[in-house]
Amino acid sequence: MNSISTYLVSIILLFNLVIYETIESSYTPVVMYHGMGDTAYGSISSVKTFLENKLTGIYVTSIQMGSNAEEDFFSSYLMNLNKQVETACSIIKADSNLKNGYNAIGFSQGGQILRAIAQRCPEPPMKNLISLGGQHQGVYGLPKCLGTVKICNYVREMLNFGAYVSYIQDNLVQAEYWHDPLQEQLYRNRSIFLADINNEKQPRNESYKTNLIKLKNLESSWFQFYQPGQAKIVYKLQDSPLYKEDWIGLKQLDQTKRLKLLGTIGDHLQFHVHGKWFNDEIVEPYLST
Numbered sequence: 329m330n331s332i333s334t335y336l337v338s339i340i341l342l343f344n345l346v347i348y349e350t351i352e353s354s355y356t357p358v359v360m361y362h363g364m365g366d367t368a369y370g371s372i373s374s375v376k377t378f379l380e381n382k383l384t385g386i387y388v389t390s391i392q393m394g395s396n397a398e399e400d401f402f403s404s405y406l407m408n409l410n411k412q413v414e415t416a417c418s419i420i421k422a423d424s425n426l427k428n429g430y431n432a433i434g435f436s437q438g439g440q441i442l443r444a445i446a447q448r449c450p451e452p453p454m455k456n457l458i459s460l461g462g463q464h465q466g467v468y469g470l471p472k473c474l475g476t477v478k479i480c481n482y483v484r485e486m487l488n489f490g491a492y493v494s495y496i497q498d499n500l501v502q503a504e505y506w507h508d509p510l511q512e513q514l515y516r517n518r519s520i521f522l523a524d525i526n527n528e529k530q531p532r533n534e535s536y537k538t539n540l541i542k543l544k545n546l547e548s549s550w551f552q553f554y555q556p557g558q559a560k561i562v563y564k565l566q567d568s569p570l571y572k573e574d575w576i577g578l579k580q581l582d583q584t585k586r587l588k589l590l591g592t593i594g595d596h597l598q599f600h601v602h603g604k605w606f607n608d609e610i611v612e613p614y615l616s617t
Contacts, residue, residue: 357387363436368392417449429453447536465553466507492518509554527575541577547588
């Protein structure tokens with residue numbers, strides 16, 4: 329090969345490398361967090377595969393608690409959520425692919441965890457937070473547990489026994505976002521996770537609001553819950569103290585058109601990853617730019 333040919337080949341290779349790097353870096357990386365009874369590379373792997381196929385070169389990672397799928401699965405029931413947030417923050421900070429920021433997708437309780445990460449771990453910056461089916465005002469009941477019958481029954485028995493008993497609060501994930509509308513004061517006093525990230529305790533943690541309003545967008549289920557003292561009538565987010573007094577910045581996000589409350593037909597997390605809704609409402613507005 330003569331010198332001119334060698335020069336042309338070098339130019340072509342360099343040109344292809346530039347194109348590849350441009351494609352690779354054109355999309356903001358995505359961090360996913362799974363829900364109860366799932367694992368980092370379990371059922372949500374279909375979302376990872378879909379995004380990688382649709383958005384060429386995108387970096388998608390999924391947070392795993394523990395060293396294997398079994399440990400990750402049990403962490404969705406039996407690992408303190410504050411510890412999970414702390415561990416996930418360390419994982420995200422250590423990933424060089426995320427150093428310039430990332431978008432986040434949380435599935436069910438994974439949405440609460442990612443919101444806590446946004447509030448507690450502002451670096452590297454979370455840009456868009458997409459919470460699919462997140463129970464941001466908590467749960468009062470445990471429907472459609474996706475784990476084995478044995479572990480689901482165990483969780484229900486523990487919650488019925490006493491969600492706000494300190495040992496249960498410290499060790500049972502679902503107790504940490506259990507919100508009893510019949511015992512609001514007990515919930516605020518004893519909840520070690522949800523009441524904290526919703527800034528329901530005194531004194532308020534101003535950094536939670538400061539950090540959350542840095543998001544470009546928060547796309548979520550609707551932050552609704554039962555009116556205090558009963559378990560039938562549900563209030564709108566805008567009627568809640570959380571919004572009116574703007575404890576975590578939702579009102580400010582809403583007023584600047586960065587709070588997007590979306591709904592879809594179907595049961596909890598019942599959407600088709602290849603379907604029109606997911607593409608039009610999630611991928612195109614939040615992940616494609």
